[in-house]
Amino acid sequence: MTADFVHLIRLTDDTGLFEHARHATVRRGHGYCTDDVARGLLVTSREPDPSPAVLRLAECYLTFLAHAQDGTGAFHNRLGHDRRWSDEPGLGDWWGRAVWGLGTAAARSTAPWIRQEALGMFLLGATRRSAAVHAMAYAGLGAAEVLRADPGNTVAAVLLRDAAAAVGWPAEDPLWPWPLERLTYGNASLAEVVVAAGHLLRDDALLAGGLRMLRWLHGVQESDGRLSVVAATGWRRDGPRERYDQQPIEVAALADAAATATAATGQRHWDLVVRQAAGWFLGDNDGGVAMWDPLTGGGFDGLTQDGPNLNQGAESTLAYLSTMQVATGR
Missing domain, CATH: 1.50.10.20 (Glycosyltransferase)
Incomplete structure (x- = not known):
């Protein structure tokens, strides 16, 4: 187990990453959010030599995002501890962060199947545009990750230019x-x-x-x-x-x-x-x-x-x- 990830492992169950803690104790009643799960996928995907425990975190976060994404590329954000969504799919900051996390996983994950699955979800999410500046910036950073790995990816290039224009x-x-x-x-x-x-x-x-x-x-x-x-x-x-x-x-x-x-x-x-x-x-x-x-x-x-x-x-x-x-x- 990678010592730096001990608390992240503590905050994660088999569904996703809990949003809040009281000191170091998980507050399960506050549930999960796509915003944080996407951040988790980004950080775990950046590890150049992840331990099995960190890879399991990435797998969990990717699965959560797959459940959160709808057929149009939008994402739910808030899932209760009862495993029920409390919102409709949308294009707020959580969409942007999901696209950022997926782009990072597609470009950097050491697991080929994670890269493949994340790229498909990224490409679907990247077809959408948000009216929120931060959401567009976050999505654009995911596009930048994909472009670094695949300079010919036109979907990522168009999203990145649109994100810069939104700022x-x-x-x-x-x-x-x-x-x-x-x-x-x-x-x-x-x-x-x-x-x-x-x-x-x-x-x-x-x-x-x-x-x-x-x-x-x-x-x-x-x-x-x-x-x-x-x-x-x-x-x-x-x-x-x-x-x-x-x-x-x-x-x-x-x-x-x-x-x-x-x-x-x-x-x-x-x-x-x-x-x-x-x-x-x-x-x-x-x-x-x-x-x-x-x-x-x-x-x-x-x-x-x-x-x-x-x-x-x-x-x-x-x-x-x-x-x-x-x-x-x-």
């Missing part, structure tokens, strides 16, 4: 070049998909725009050489910028985006951002506290002004694992 072009204002009026959650993923599109589609102007967005985003989330990321309430162009509560998903998104920028440009500056992201989890943050539990392997749910939120749910644990993967070159 939009950076504004001229140097104080706020972000294409949206507000920073919310998973912000670096929006810049990352534009960088990936520019690189993989050989569009130099698009690449330059994405890098401009990412440089600014990193700059406004850096304080005294460490990361101080967007609070859960978000930051507006002209509004106050609260320091807490900081969410692990922001740190993981920055790490992923920096790794993509390094691959696109060869500039080693972005390695510093990855190191800062890993450092945030290890205690180099505004609270000076570790954001993961070495006893359980879980990631803490947020950094508050009073220290870590000690709950260790799926999103935060996966954010920790994902960041450590990037930091070790996976």
Whole structure:
């Protein structure tokens, strides 16, 4: 068993990945969500030499997504512990994350049957488009994974270009070049998909725009050489910028985006951002506290002004694992 995945294994049963935990104890009553299961498939598929236990996790998450996807490529999001869906299939963030996870599995899984099954599900999901910017960005990142493995995949290429277009072009204002009026959650993923599109589609102007967005985003989330990321309430162009509560998903998104920028440009500056992201989890943050539990392997749910939120749910644990993967070159 891979030690880093101990808490993820704890959060997973034979159906899927539970969303919430009270400290390290699973809260079964809150059920499962496609959002987190897709993140789980992404992270387990990134492992270059997965243990049998990690492969079983990937198999479980892929099976969950197969059950969640309907015949049009949309996905259910919320499944209760009673194994009943509480929603209709849709194209929200969970669709985008599912397409991202499936694209990653199709490109990177060490199991041929997982790659084959995930690719078929990806291609179906990739026929759809969402009105939500984040959903499109996440789906585009899945398309980028497929294109890296198969540069001739036209379905992935079209989805990636559409995702970059959905994010939009950076504004001229140097104080706020972000294409949206507000920073919310998973912000670096929006810049990352534009960088990936520019690189993989050989569009130099698009690449330059994405890098401009990412440089600014990193700059406004850096304080005294460490990361101080967007609070859960978000930051507006002209509004106050609260320091807490900081969410692990922001740190993981920055790490992923920096790794993509390094691959696109060869500039080693972005390695510093990855190191800062890993450092945030290890205690180099505004609270000076570790954001993961070495006893359980879980990631803490947020950094508050009073220290870590000690709950260790799926999103935060996966954010920790994902960041450590990037930091070790996976």
